[in-house]
Amino acid sequence: MKTKAAVLYDLNKPLAIEELSVPELKEGQVLVKVAFSGICHSQLNEVKGKKGPDKFLPHTLGHEGSGIVQATGPGVTKVKAGDHVVLTWIKGDGMDAPASEYKRTDGKKVNSGAISTFMEYAVISENRVVRVSEKITFKEAALLGCAIPTGMGIVMNTAKLRKDSSVAIFGLGGIGLSALLAAELMQAAVIIAIDIKDEKLEQARSLGATHTINAERQDSLADIFEITKGTGVDYAIEAAGLPRTMETAFKAARNNGGLCVLAGNLAHGERISIDPFDLIKGKRIVGTWGGETQPDRDIPKYVDLYLAGRLKLGRLITHTYALDNVNEALQKLEEGNVGRALISMDSGNS
Numbered sequence: 001m002k003t004k005a006a007v008l009y010d011l012n013k014p015l016a017i018e019e020l021s022v023p024e025l026k027e028g029q030v031l032v033k034v035a036f037s038g039i040c041h042s043q044l045n046e047v048k049g050k051k052g053p054d055k056f057l058p059h060t061l062g063h064e065g066s067g068i069v070q071a072t073g074p075g076v077t078k079v080k081a082g083d084h085v086v087l088t089w090i091k092g093d094g095m096d097a098p099a100s101e102y103k104r105t106d107g108k109k110v111n112s113g114a115i116s117t118f119m120e121y122a123v124i125s126e127n128r129v130v131r132v133s134e135k136i137t138f139k140e141a142a143l144l145g146c147a148i149p150t151g152m153g154i155v156m157n158t159a160k161l162r163k164d165s166s167v168a169i170f171g172l173g174g175i176g177l178s179a180l181l182a183a184e185l186m187q188a189a190v191i192i193a194i195d196i197k198d199e200k201l202e203q204a205r206s207l208g209a210t211h212t213i214n215a216e217r218q219d220s221l222a223d224i225f226e227i228t229k230g231t232g233v234d235y236a237i238e239a240a241g242l243p244r245t246m247e248t249a250f251k252a253a254r255n256n257g258g259l260c261v262l263a264g265n266l267a268h269g270e271r272i273s274i275d276p277f278d279l280i281k282g283k284r285i286v287g288t289w290g291g292e293t294q295p296d297r298d299i300p301k302y303v304d305l306y307l308a309g310r311l312k313l314g315r316l317i318t319h320t321y322a323l324d325n326v327n328e329a330l331q332k333l334e335e336g337n338v339g340r341a342l343i344s345m346d347s348g349n350s
């Protein structure tokens, strides 16, 4: 069996679109016909080598998506052929199968992890798939593998945001906007959205932000203190992935229990600096690993919220690209103008 796939050969070079042969399923593996893949800064960081040297080149990419199970390897009990699934890099129940290895037509190896989604047919570890209702569209389900669980998980699991509280969200990429959706859902009273692009601030307003700040033109810290009448926010969520923004987010959290959550990824080796006296004054700072998401518990919950009309997933999707145009999608993401972009494996869908 063959599949079209995007392959990274060299850092900072465009991905190659190639035909690969799909390996036979091993224990704990699931073959999925991918419908849509998400695309996020993790892939951009991989392509740019921001995670440090890459010993796995050449390899496939993509860590969130949706699709239909085609076949299951020995021992798989969680899903069966025909199931609609969300594909997620966040580990859930089921076997943790070894990484798979695809082959090019000339027999050369292409590495892959426990999950890859920039491809039509993907071999994925059982613990990275979650069966979902057939009522949710593949397009919207594809968002449930990375940004939505991370952003919503930060608000619902990591911060456990209280009703009528105040929250500042720094960086309105997929995670920031998902956190915003969750803050609105949890009925925060003050939701301050901060970014440097006016289009994104506008989108944030339409998704429920009560205040927006353009960090390029305004002093975000001063503005946050003004909005909160000098106290700072109950929750400051950093999803921009910049050292300065992380430092600002920490300062924006109020004394006596304000919580700063760092969700953005810094480039390998970057550092931040904070004043420990702020910790003594009762500010707290934590990191998050995918919003402490338990995929098998949380993803079906988000599907239910979506089906009940309470989670407007579709409003996050701003662009859809065919797999052949994945490099254009990466470039647009780097320029920072897209909300959430999807890669469609069916060129008729894009």
Ligand SMILES: [Zn+2]
Pocket: 039, 040, 041, 042, 063, 064, 146, 147
């Ligand atoms: Zn991601």
